[in-house]
Amino acid sequence: MYLGLIILVAIIAVLLILVVLVQNSKGGGLSSEFSGSGSAQMFGVKKTTDLLEQITWGLAGAIIVISLVSYIMVGNSSDGGAINSVNIEKAQNTAVPGGTVAPAPATEVPAAADSAN
Numbered sequence: 001m002y003l004g005l006i007i008l009v010a011i012i013a014v015l016l017i018l019v020v021l022v023q024n025s026k027g028g029g030l031s032s033e034f035s036g037s038g039s040a041q042m043f044g045v046k047k048t049t050d051l052l053e054q055i056t057w058g059l060a061g062a063i064i065v066i067s068l069v070s071y072i073m074v075g076n077s078s079d080g081g082a083i084n085s086v087n088i089e090k091a092q093n094t095a096v097p098g099g100t101v102a103p104a105p106a107t108e109v110p111a112a113a114d115s116a117n
Contacts, residue, residue, distance in 0.1 A: 005070045016059040023052045
């Protein structure tokens with residue numbers, strides 16, 4: 001689920017980049033290149049600008065909402081902010097050159113870390 005949210009944010013970010021690039025800036029953007037000088041447009045210039053602006057705000061809002069949802073999903077873990085890593089115990093028991101090995105504190109290893117070995 002979390003990976004799906006990350007992929008969704010990446011897709012929305014690419015779409016947001018493309019929409020911003022298409023928007024008409026002060027000197028003209030990519031939208032002026034594709035419209036043609038003499039052809040009639042389906043939307044007027046003002047309506048196209050309004051639509052692109054609404055799409056930009058919508059995509060930016062979607063990224064914010066998905067970011068908050070992913071924070072809530074990750075924030076619900078009950079480990080108290082501890083670092084979850086398979087290598088914590090190995091790092092704590094590794095001998096330091098010129099020093100002694102300190103005994104590792106009694107920490108609880110997550111069940112997912114046991115199955116990874």
